[in-house]
Amino acid sequence: MDSEESLTAQLGEGALAQHRPEPEAREERPAGAFVHQISVSGFRGIGAEATLKITPFPGITVVSGRNGSGKSSFAEALEFALTGQSYRWRNKGAKLWQDNWRNLHSPDPCSVSVEFAVEDSTTTSIGAEWAAGAELGDAKHWSQVMREKQQEGVSALGWTNAIEIHRPILSYDEIGGLLDQEPSKLYDALAKLLALDEIQDAEARLDALFKQKSQPGDMAKAALKQLKSQVQESDDPRSAELVKLLRKRPPNLDAVAELISGSTSGAESVVVRLDAIANTVGPDVQHAAALAASLRDALSTSRGLADESMRTAELRADLLRKALEFHSADAEPAACPVCGEGTLTADWAEHTRAFLETEQGQLAMYSEARAQVNQLEQQARALLTSVPMVTAIDGAELTSLPAYQVAQAAAAQIPHTVEGLPSYLESTIPAVQASLDTLRTEATELSAALRDSWAPIATATLAWLGLERDAQQSTELVDRISKARNWVRNHSGELRNERLRPISEGARAIWSQLRQESNVEISDIALEGSRNRRRAVLQGTVDGQETSALSVMSQGELHALALALFLPRATAAPSPFRFVVLDDPIQAMDPAKIDGFLNVLTGIAKNRQVIVFSHDDRLPTAIRQRSIPAQLLEVRREQGSQVTVKFADVPARRFVDDARALVSDRTLSDDVRRQVLPGFFRFAIEAAARQAFYTQRSLHGDKQIETEELWHGATTTADYISLVLETMAGTTPSVTSWCKLRPHRGTSVGIATRGFHHGAHVSHADVNDLKSTVDDILATR
Numbered sequence: 001m002d003s004e005e006s007l008t009a010q011l012g013e014g015a016l017a018q019h020r021p022e023p024e025a026r027e028e029r030p031a032g033a034f035v036h037q038i039s040v041s042g043f044r045g046i047g048a049e050a051t052l053k054i055t056p057f058p059g060i061t062v063v064s065g066r067n068g069s070g071k072s073s074f075a076e077a078l079e080f081a082l083t084g085q086s087y088r089w090r091n092k093g094a095k096l097w098q099d100n101w102r103n104l105h106s107p108d109p110c111s112v113s114v115e116f117a118v119e120d121s122t123t124t125s126i127g128a129e130w131a132a133g134a135e136l137g138d139a140k141h142w143s144q145v146m147r148e149k150q151q152e153g154v155s156a157l158g159w160t161n162a163i164e165i166h167r168p169i170l171s172y173d174e175i176g177g178l179l180d181q182e183p184s185k186l187y188d189a190l191a192k193l194l195a196l197d198e199i200q201d202a203e204a205r206l207d208a209l210f211k212q213k214s215q216p217g218d219m220a221k222a223a224l225k226q227l228k229s230q231v232q233e234s235d236d237p238r239s240a241e242l243v244k245l246l247r248k249r250p251p252n253l254d255a256v257a258e259l260i261s262g263s264t265s266g267a268e269s270v271v272v273r274l275d276a277i278a279n280t281v282g283p284d285v286q287h288a289a290a291l292a293a294s295l296r297d298a299l300s301t302s303r304g305l306a307d308e309s310m311r312t313a314e315l316r317a318d319l320l321r322k323a324l325e326f327h328s329a330d331a332e333p334a335a336c337p338v339c340g341e342g343t344l345t346a347d348w349a350e351h352t353r354a355f356l357e358t359e360q361g362q363l364a365m366y367s368e369a370r371a372q373v374n375q376l377e378q379q380a381r382a383l384l385t386s387v388p389m390v391t392a393i394d395g396a397e398l399t400s401l402p403a404y405q406v407a408q409a410a411a412a413q414i415p416h417t418v419e420g421l422p423s424y425l426e427s428t429i430p431a432v433q434a435s436l437d438t439l440r441t442e443a444t445e446l447s448a449a450l451r452d453s454w455a456p457i458a459t460a461t462l463a464w465l466g467l468e469r470d471a472q473q474s475t476e477l478v479d480r481i482s483k484a485r486n487w488v489r490n491h492s493g494e495l496r497n498e499r500l501r502p503i504s505e506g507a508r509a510i511w512s513q514l515r516q517e518s519n520v521e522i523s524d525i526a527l528e529g530s531r532n533r534r535r536a537v538l539q540g541t542v543d544g545q546e547t548s549a550l551s552v553m554s555q556g557e558l559h560a561l562a563l564a565l566f567l568p569r570a571t572a573a574p575s576p577f578r579f580v581v582l583d584d585p586i587q588a589m590d591p592a593k594i595d596g597f598l599n600v601l602t603g604i605a606k607n608r609q610v611i612v613f614s615h616d617d618r619l620p621t622a623i624r625q626r627s628i629p630a631q632l633l634e635v636r637r638e639q640g641s642q643v644t645v646k647f648a649d650v651p652a653r654r655f656v657d658d659a660r661a662l663v664s665d666r667t668l669s670d671d672v673r674r675q676v677l678p679g680f681f682r683f684a685i686e687a688a689a690r691q692a693f694y695t696q697r698s699l700h701g702d703k704q705i706e707t708e709e710l711w712h713g714a715t716t717t718a719d720y721i722s723l724v725l726e727t728m729a730g731t732t733p734s735v736t737s738w739c740k741l742r743p744h745r746g747t748s749v750g751i752a753t754r755g756f757h758h759g760a761h762v763s764h765a766d767v768n769d770l771k772s773t774v775d776d777i778l779a780t781r
Contacts, residue, residue, distance in 0.1 A: 032578030033116040033124065033159075034609045034698050035078070040112050040643075042130075043080075044073035047106030047641030055631050056117035057694030058578070058704065060605045062620050063613045063645075065635035070643035074635070075583040075613045077112035079169045081126050082154065084141065101136050105641040108132045117698040119578070122146040126154050159576060166575040170566050171583040186536035186565075187527055199492050200530070206485040213478045216470035223464040227457075234457055242461065250472065253465060260458050260465075273393050274447035280388050282436040288383060288429035292422040295376040299419060302369040320352050373418060380421045387411045387432050390439065400442045404435040496527050506568030507561075513596040514560040519543050520553055522561070559585075560593055567600065571608055578704065579609040586616055598622050607704065624649065629687060652691065652774045655684035660767045670761075677762040678755030681770055682717055685752050688777040689720040696727045696780070717752050721777070728780050744769035745776065 034056035041049035045068065052074045054061050065071040076086050102110055113127030123146040128139040143157050144150040154160070191200075228246060231239045238259060245256050319338075326337055327344045336342040387408050392401060411428040415421055504525040511522050523546075524539040538561075540549030553561060563585060570580045586594055598619065601610050612619060623630045632649035647653075659680035662673060690711065697707045714720050718735045725733045739746040748770045751760045 032576055032704065033118045035579045035581075035611060036115045036117045036123070036699065038074045038078050038112075038114050040073060040077045042103045042107050042110030043112050044076055044101060044103065045070040045637065045641060046073045046077075046643045047103045048643075050074075050643040050645065052633070052635070052645050054609070054611060054633075055691055055695050056609065056698040057691075057707070058605055058607050058609055059694075060601055060610045060612070060623070060628065060630035061633065062623065062630060063611065063633045063635060064617060064620055064648065065615060065637075067615050069615075069635045069637045070641070071613050071615070071635040072583055073643075075169070075171065075581060078114055078581060079171075080139075081112050081114045081128055081141075082159070082163055082169070084128075084139070102130075103641050110134075118701055119698075119703045121701040123699060123701075124157065126157070162574075162576050166570055166572060166577060167566070168570050168575065168577040168579055169581040169583070170563075170570070170585070184534050184536075187534045191527065191534075199488065199495055203485065203488050203492065206481060206488060210478065210481045210485055213474050213481060216467050216474060217478065220464060220467035220471040223460070223467050227460045227464050230457055230460055234453065238454060239457060242457070251468070253469060253472075256461060257465060260461050270393055270396050271447050271450050274396055274443045274450070277390055277393075277398075277443035278440050278447060280390065280436065280440060282433045283383055283387055283429050285430050285433050288425045291376065291380055291383065292425040295373070295380055295418070295425075296422040298369065298372040298376050299422075302366075302373050317356055320356055324349060324352060324356075377418045377421060380425055381414055383425070384411050384414050384428070388436075396446055398439060398442055398446070400435065400438040404432075404439045407432045407435040492530070500525065500527055503565075503568045503572075507564045510564040510567055510600050511561060513599045514564060514593055515557075515596070518557055518560075518593075520549060520557060522549055522564075525565075559587075560589065560597075563597075563600075567604065571604055578607075579611060580604065581611045581613070583613045584615065585612065586614060586619055591618065594618050594622055598626070598628065602628060607708075620648065624654070627654070629690075631691075650691070650778070652684045652688035652778065653771070655680050655687060656767065656771050656774055659684065659762070659770060660764070663762055663764055663767055674759040674761060678751050678760050681748060681752040681762070681766075682756045684770055684774050685717055685748065685777065686720050688774040689717075689724050692724045692777050692780050693720070693727060696724070700727075717749065717756075721749070724777060724780055742772070742776065744772045748773035 035054050036056040037051055037053045039049060039051045040046040050070070052063065063071050063074065079086055109129075111127060111129040113125055116124045116126075118124050124143070125146075126141070126143045128141050130136075130139055141153050142150050143154045224246070228243075231242055231246070241259055242256065245251055245259065323337070323344065327334065327349050333343045333345045336344060342348075389408060390401060390404060392398070407428070411432050415424050507525060508522050515521070520540055520542055522538060522540045524537075526537045526539070528535055528537055538549040540547060540552075542552050549561070550558070563582075567580065570577075586597060589597060601612070604610055614620075620632050622628075623632065629651040630649070631651070632647070633645055634648040635643060635645055637643050659677055662668065662677055662680065665673075668676075693711065694707060698704075710723060711720075714723055721735050721738070722732065725735070725738060735749070739749055747766060751762060751766060751770075754760070755762075
């Protein structure tokens with residue numbers, strides 16, 4: 001279910017099936033981001049630049065202020081910097097948002113920026129800036145890790161998908177809209193959180209791959225059906241052989257290929273032999289005529305030179321040459337060896353040589369004529385013997401074959417004497433060529449006729465062979481894909497509910513705290529159906545009666561339920577965000593649910609930074625009444641959109657105020673004050689130390705789990721102060737030395753330690769020393 005590439009690797013040739021590893025007993029959390037500060041200028045209700053600083057570690061921060069004070073502008077700035085939009089204005093009309101996003105009094109410069117403290121990293125910032133006169137959509141988004149180059153957009157941080165899935169920011173409008181939409185929208189929201197789109201994507205990938213890999217098989221089946229119909233209508237003898245081969249399952253593809261190629265087909269060999277006849281080359285008629293004329297001329301020339309006198313001259317020349325040899329052998333003139341009467345003198349020899357030169361020219365002409373006759377005779381006989389023989393073909397009737405065979409046989413009766421060859425060439429060769437041309441034409445037409453009846457079947461069979469081979473090769477793969485697809489389909493519901501279970505349990509647990517006096521109890525949260533029939537189902541009971549929870553809930557209950565569904569999604573372990581931002585979450589809550597809501601926030605704040613924007617003072621009041629450690633900030637808006645932020649309450653300073661109130665309370669006995677007041681000193685110093693320690697380590701990029709281990713490993717007030725000093729200095733300084741630097745520190749720490757165990761008298765001056773000591777510790781941030 002990972003990706004297209006993963007599926008390809010799984011099904012690749014020779015690939016082995018891979019299995020997801022079993023989850024380890026302890027899952028490491030991803031590095032998380034805490035909000036440290038939000039700076040805004042010229043945006044929404046904030047004119048000149050204003051900065052909201054928040055302690056970047058787990059805990060509750062409440063940002064309060066009346067309507068129009070600018071507090072929600074900080075929340076919208078954070079949302080816009082992260083997502084590039086605002087849920088509140090997205091659903092209230094684009095024109096209203098676009099016309100009112102710039103501040104009326106100070107529209108320029110216009111920018112928003114958010115600084116995060118990131119675990120196991122360093123400070124990271126994101127923001128958006130607008131040039132003068134620029135439209136909302138022209139914002140330049142950026143991100144930057146400290147000491148690194150600023151990047152365009154926020155995608156470089158790798159938070160894009162997490163923002164959509166875990167949605168760490170939720171406004172009052174979004175809380176209301178979460179359950180007001182059709183069930184499919186809630187299904188989609190939960191599906192993204194649970195990564196159910198992985199299941200849907202896996203099913204879609206398998207469907208697409210099954211269709212792709214099954215295509216050769218489907219095409220082969222369709223082609224085979226059409227081929228069988230075509231073969232049944234053919235009278236060709238090869239069609240009957242093909243029908244037999246196609247009936248076998250699976251068919252012998254090699255045998256079919258041999259039939260089509262003709263290696264096992266008699267009918268195909270007939271075509272091959274007809275083609276051979278059609279391509280037979282006969283004697284050249286023009287060449288034969290030219291050869292006959294040349295031979296006739298050579299014979300005529302030879303006859304003209306070959307009379308009796310030429311023969312006598314030839315004998316005489318031979319005799320005279322021998323006489324010259326005889327003369328040359330004897331130094332003295334000798335008598336003629338033939339007649340014995342004459343004398344072979346030097347004059348005779350000279351006269352004889354001159355006579356022989358004249359006779360030799362005539363003899364050369366005669367020899368040349370005889371040589372040409374012999375050469376032309378050989379060519380003529382070779383031409384006549386080269387006339388090809390053609391035999392009958394079984395299964396193919398050639399009506400012109402007998403005529404050609406007669407002409408070929410006649411050409412084979414070659415005359416013995418050279419004188420008959422010219423006329424013989426002129427009479428037989430044209431007859432042979434004419435009959436061969438007729439035979440070749442008939443063979444060509446018969447071959448074409450045979451091919452025309454078989455060619456469409458052969459072509460169709462070859463096409464089917466290719467498809468069938470592909471189909472047989474992919475059969476095993478298609479079977480594997482089919483099994484995988486069926487498994488995903490059959491188990492998608494199980495996978496869906498398995499992933500939903502922890503979210504469902506978390507939502508029901510939160511609802512059990514939020515419901516307070518509500519008589520609606522959530523019994524089950526399920527995702528049903530798929531595609532166009534998908535929906536989220538929330539089953540519940542009202543006074544024990546089963547019903548659909550959404551249909552019986554009031555608006556306040558729906559808001560509380562939306563929070564119950566949202567918070568597990570926003571605080572899921574894989575989220576890289578260690579903060580949850582809620583804008584006006586208690587607006588629709590009745591007083592009974594606020595106490596339960598505070599319980600929920602307190603539980604989340606153990607390992608998450610919870611930031612609540614609210615114009616309702618009921619939440620800060622409940623925090624004060626229950627002495628819950630929290631950072632309380634107040635936003636005020638002065639004339640000209642001047643926005644300021646001040647601490648309304650810091651946990652450590654709250655303990656200082658409580659100590660001051662006890663010192664001033666005359667209704668308490670001295671003994672009670674001696675025993676109780678040192679406890680407030682200890683609580684104030686340790687609360688200040690915790691805030692400074694967590695803030696420092698968060699800004700340094702230290703892991704939260706390591707910070708918590710160090711904090712919980714300390715056991716005394718001095719240990720907590722030492723953690724703060726060590727984080728700042730990088731070494732382990734002496735708490736005693738730190739106390740001696742300023743007298744009020746030693747006094748306050750002494751009351752918080754020794755006085756906590758043995759009691760101590762506390763004066764107004766001592767409370768002032770406590771305030772100074774707390775300020776010193778907080779100032780080390």
